[in-house]
Each structure stands twice: as C-alpha cells, then as structure tokens.
Amino acid sequence: MKSKRPQQKTRREKKRSKKKVIIVIASTLTIIGTFFYIMNHNVMALKRVVIEGQRTLIDRDIQDTVNNYLSKSYLGIRNDNILFVSVSSIQVLLEEAFPKIQNLSLEIQNGEDLVVIVGERSAHSLWCIDQIYEYEFDEECYFADRAGLLYARAPYFSGNVYMKLYIQPDPENEEYVGRMVDQIESFNQFFAFLEDLEEEYPVAISNIYFDNFDDVRIEISRFQDVLYTQYLPVLLYNQSNNYDRVLRDIGITLGFNDFKKDFKTKAENLESIDVRFDGRIFYTFTPIDSESE
Numbered sequence: 001m002k003s004k005r006p007q008q009k010t011r012r013e014k015k016r017s018k019k020k021v022i023i024v025i026a027s028t029l030t031i032i033g034t035f036f037y038i039m040n041h042n043v044m045a046l047k048r049v050v051i052e053g054q055r056t057l058i059d060r061d062i063q064d065t066v067n068n069y070l071s072k073s074y075l076g077i078r079n080d081n082i083l084f085v086s087v088s089s090i091q092v093l094l095e096e097a098f099p100k101i102q103n104l105s106l107e108i109q110n111g112e113d114l115v116v117i118v119g120e121r122s123a124h125s126l127w128c129i130d131q132i133y134e135y136e137f138d139e140e141c142y143f144a145d146r147a148g149l150l151y152a153r154a155p156y157f158s159g160n161v162y163m164k165l166y167i168q169p170d171p172e173n174e175e176y177v178g179r180m181v182d183q184i185e186s187f188n189q190f191f192a193f194l195e196d197l198e199e200e201y202p203v204a205i206s207n208i209y210f211d212n213f214d215d216v217r218i219e220i221s222r223f224q225d226v227l228y229t230q231y232l233p234v235l236l237y238n239q240s241n242n243y244d245r246v247l248r249d250i251g252i253t254l255g256f257n258d259f260k261k262d263f264k265t266k267a268e269n270l271e272s273i274d275v276r277f278d279g280r281i282f283y284t285f286t287p288i289d290s291e292s293e
Contacts, residue, residue: 036076036077039077039078039081039083039084040073040076040077040078040081044081044082044083045078045080045081045082046070046080046082046085046108046112046113046114047112047113048112048113048114049063049066049067049070049113049114049116050113050114050115050116051063051116051118052115052116052117052118053117053118053119053120054118054120055120056100056120057098057100057101057118057120061098062094062098062116062118065093065094065097065098066090066093066094066114066116069089069090069093070085082108082111082112085108085114087106087107087108087114090106090114090116091104091106094116099121099149099150099151099152099177099178100120100121100151100152101118101119101120101121102119102120102121102145103118103119104116104117104118104119105117105119121143121145121149121151121152122145122146123143123144123145123154124143124144124145124146125143125144125162125163125165125191126141126142126143126144126154126157126162126163126164126165127141127142127143127144127150127164127165127166127167127181128140128141128142128164128165128166128167129141129166129167129168129169129176130166130167130168130169130209130210131169136156136158137156138156139156140153140176141153141154141156141157141164142154142176142177144181146187146188147180147187148180148181148184148187149178149179149180149181150176150177150178150179150180150181151177151178152177153177160206160221163205163206163207163208164207164208165207165208165209165210166207166208166209166210167181167183167210168210168211168212183210184210184239189243190243192243193243193246193247194208194218196243196247197218197235197247197250200247200251201250201251201254202222202223202224202225203220203222203223203235204220204221204222204223205218205219205220205221206219206220206221206232207219207232213238214238214239214240215236215237215238215239215276216236216237216238216239217234217235217236218234218235218236218237219232219233219234220232220233220234220235223263223267223270224263224267226267226268226270228268228270233270233271233272233273234271234272234273235250235272235273235275236272236273236274236275236276237249237275237276238276238277241275241276241278246275249275249281250273250275252281253273253275253281253283254273256283259283262283262285266285269285269286270283270285271284271285271286272284
C-alpha cells in the first residue's frame with residue numbers, strides 16, 4: 001500500500017491561520033496595554049500621604065521621602081498604585097532614612113490615602129566622643145534610646161542638662177548614628193548600677209568615661225555635703241568586675257576609718273577611689289596622696 005502524504009494547507013487556510021495568529025497577538029497586546037494603562041492611570045493612584053505622630057521630625061522631610069519612592073515605578077507599574085503599593089518597602093525606607101523613628105504603622109485608608117503613624121524614639125542618655133576639640137561647642141554627642149541605639153546627633157549641652165557618657169573614638173568608622181552602644185553588655189543593668197550607686201552612697205554622678213582596657217571613670221559632682229565644681233573626683237572600676245562587687249568595694253573604702261579621717265580634714269582634695277584591682281582598694285587625695293590597701 002502507498003502511504004498517504006499529508007495534505008498541504010491551501011493558500012486560503014494559510015492566510016486564515018496567519019490572520020488568527022495576528023488577532024491573538026493583537027488581542028494580547030491590547031489586553032496588556034489596557035492593563036498597564038489602567039494600572040498607571042491617576043484613578044488607581046494614591047491621593048494623599050498623611051503623616052501623624054511625629055514630634056521633632058519635620059513633616060516635609062518624611063513626605064518628600066515617601067513621595068520620592070511613590071514617584072517611581074517597578075516593572076512598568078507606578079509605585080503609588082493602590083493595588084501594588086509596597087507598604088513594607090516604604091517602612092524600610094523610612095526606618096533607614098530616619099533612625100529616630102522607633103515604631104511605624106502604615107496603612108491605606110478609604111482606598112486612596114496612605115497614613116503613616118510615626119513613633120519617635122525618646123532620648124534616654126547622651127553619648128559623646130572622648131577626644132580633643134578646638135572649641136567646646138564642637139563636642140560630638142549622640143542621643144541613645146533605651147536599647148542603646150545611637151539615633152541622632154545631639155546639639156551642644158552645657159552644665160548638668162544631661163549626664164554625658166564618653167566613649168573612645170572609632171578610627172575605622174566615623175558614622176555613629178544607627179550604631180548600638182557596645183561599651184556595656186547590658187544597658188538596663190548598667191543604669192540600674194548607677195541608680196544603686198547614688199542611692200546607697202551619698203554621691204551625685206556628673207559624667208562617665210569609658211577608657212581603654214575596660215576601665216570606667218565616674219566623675220562625682222557631690223560627695224556627702226561637699227560639692228565639687230572645678231576638679232571632680234572619680235570612681236574607678238573595671239568592667240571585668242560585676243556591679244555588686246564594685247558597689248561592695250566602694251562601700252568598704254568609704255567605711256575605712258583612715259578614709260573618714262582624711263575626708264573630714266581635706267574633703268575638697270579627694271581625687272579618686274579606685275576599685276579596679278582584685279583584693280586591692282585605693283583612695284587618693286591631692287596634693288598629698290593617701291593610700292589604703
């Protein structure tokens with residue numbers, strides 16, 4: 001038997017198939033074009049960005065940051081499309097641009113408004129860079145929140161407006177905003193220790209310095225009824241010792257009869273109380289030194 005050859009399409013059938021392909025392609029392009037046209041039409045765009053809750057941050061700055069993102073597009077669809085707007089992307093953008101923001105809530109209301117509710121960080125402590133400045137007004141300080149995050153550069157503060165905590169400069173990274181304070185292991189325990197120190201013993205703390213080798217200097221502005229203004233005596237301890245031990249050793253020093261006698265006669269000359277060394281406690285007065293071991 002002879003095999004049957006496949007019948008070749010007639011010229012008319014070929015023309016009809018070609019027409020179908022063109023119609024399918026044209027229809028697909030029309031649908032896609034219509035989709036992108038509708039998605040990029042103003043009727044599908046957010047109408048307003050509402051900022052609420054900010055206290056010190058400037059509303060215009062937040063608005064500009066959000067609007068700059070919304071003015072762009074992704075995969076051919078504008079970012080302010082109410083169906084495709086990425087709330088999570090805006091949140092990440094704002095958190096990176098404004099470290100002072102602690103909490104953010106973003107939602108689309110009434111199908112046309114993007115509402116941004118800002119919860120700002122509150123200043124818990126003031127951390128400064130311990131270095132030589134040409135002018136005291138150039139002092140570089142940063143606000144930290146309760147978790148120890150440095151979130152904003154601080155203006156110059158004089159006097160006792162804030163207790164200042166001084167850290168050594170980082171030569172490899174001069175950008176401090178957005179960094180965590182790593183000079184202490186526990187933020188809460190450290191400040192609880194300072195409260196215990198002022199409550200248990202008659203001292204008032206002025207400033208604190210975090211030196212090399214984990215040494216810490218605590219400046220005292222008042223001890224018992226004596227106020228220090230020009231030269232402030234210091235409490236010295238090392239962070240290898242726990243806070244309970246530091247408090248105990250300070251108490252032992254203050255309880256020495258020799259210390260009591262020296263303090264009674266030359267309280268204004270108190271220079272330091274040093275509890276850095278295991279089993280050895282020192283106190284000094286100037287100009288004549290007195291040691292106790």
